[in-house]
Amino acid sequence: AIISRVQGNDSIAVENLPRGIYIVEILTEKEKIYKKILKE
Numbered sequence: 424a425i426i427s428r429v430q431g432n433d434s435i436a437v438e439n440l441p442r443g444i445y446i447v448e449i450l451t452e453k454e455k456i457y458k459k460i461l462k463e
């Protein structure tokens with residue numbers, strides 16, 4: 424996936440990924456966050 428940053432907001436291009444459930448790991452200076460994404 425392509426990650427881009429515009430005006431402090433990060434985005435991940437998911438349009439080319441197949442349908443499914445994905446787990447995204449987000450690393451910050453203070454913590455590690457996991458988010459589940461459902462692509463239909």
